[in-house]
Amino acid sequence: MDLDKAILGRRSVREYKDQPLDAGLISTLLLAAVQAPSAVNEQPWTFTVVRDQSLLNRISQGAKAHLLATMSEAPHEDHFRALLDNPDFQIFYHAPALILISAAAQGPWIVEDCALAAENLMLAAYAAGLGSCWIGFAQGFLNTPEGKEMLGLPEPWAPVAPIILGHPKAAPAPIPRKPPEIRWVG
Ligand SMILES: Cc1cc2nc3c(=O)[nH]c(=O)nc-3n(C[C@H](O)[C@H](O)[C@H](O)COP(=O)(O)O)c2cc1C
Numbered sequence: 001m002d003l004d005k006a007i008l009g010r011r012s013v014r015e016y017k018d019q020p021l022d023a024g025l026i027s028t029l030l031l032a033a034v035q036a037p038s039a040v041n042e043q044p045w046t047f048t049v050v051r052d053q054s055l056l057n058r059i060s061q062g063a064k065a066h067l068l069a070t071m072s073e074a075p076h077e078d079h080f081r082a083l084l085d086n087p088d089f090q091i092f093y094h095a096p097a098l099i100l101i102s103a104a105a106q107g108p109w110i111v112e113d114c115a116l117a118a119e120n121l122m123l124a125a126y127a128a129g130l131g132s133c134w135i136g137f138a139q140g141f142l143n144t145p146e147g148k149e150m151l152g153l154p155e156p157w158a159p160v161a162p163i164i165l166g167h168p169k170a171a172p173a174p175i176p177r178k179p180p181e182i183r184w185v186g
Pocket of ligand 1: 010011012013014133134135136137138175
């Protein structure tokens with residue numbers, strides 16, 4: 001697929017078909033993820049693939065409880081609180097797979113490195129006809145000892161990007177973008 005088409009066409013997908021994802025296809029997408037640039041070529045990323053729906057349900061429940069316990073009481077959070085309080089809301093939208101990108105190394109740029117790998121993964125998924133969405137709701141919980149234990153992650157690893165993948169039920173509508181704020185200096 002043309003790069004412009006992928007960049008312009010990718011959307012966060014929140015409705016998936018009940019169709020499993022092939023391990024070979026996931027491995028191919030991860031080859032695209034690791035082509036991302038990384039500071040000092042550290043390539044600190046690791047990829048934890050979860051397709052077990054009961055495990056994803058348990059992580060969703062843990063993440064929701066963690067968020068409700070740690071979020072502020074501010075009124076602008078009311079919408080999120082109501083969503084997280086809803087027992088029918090699963091933070092992974094019942095997607096057939098979660099790819100958690102975590103940094104296995106320490107360093108000042110590990111978050112940027114993993115985020116770049118995540119964008120490559122999401123663009124490659126779109127080019128392959130799949131949907132994806134970064135699930136920030138999962139991040140805090142997956143960084144707790146309880147969250148890491150659920151996935152068997154080594155304690156020093158830093159989970160950065162939980163990305164769900166699957167076959168989209170429909171193409172989401174485009175989300176308008178603000179024009180780039182540009183200051184031409186000099
Ligand atoms: C760091 C990050 C965290 C996000 N967390 C969530 C999330 O927890 N749940 C969700 O449905 N979407 C989440 N998103 C998706 C954004 O809502 C989405 O990218 C944004 O609305 C723009 O839409 P688009 O991706 O379709 O262009 C997240 C995106 C990013 C980059």
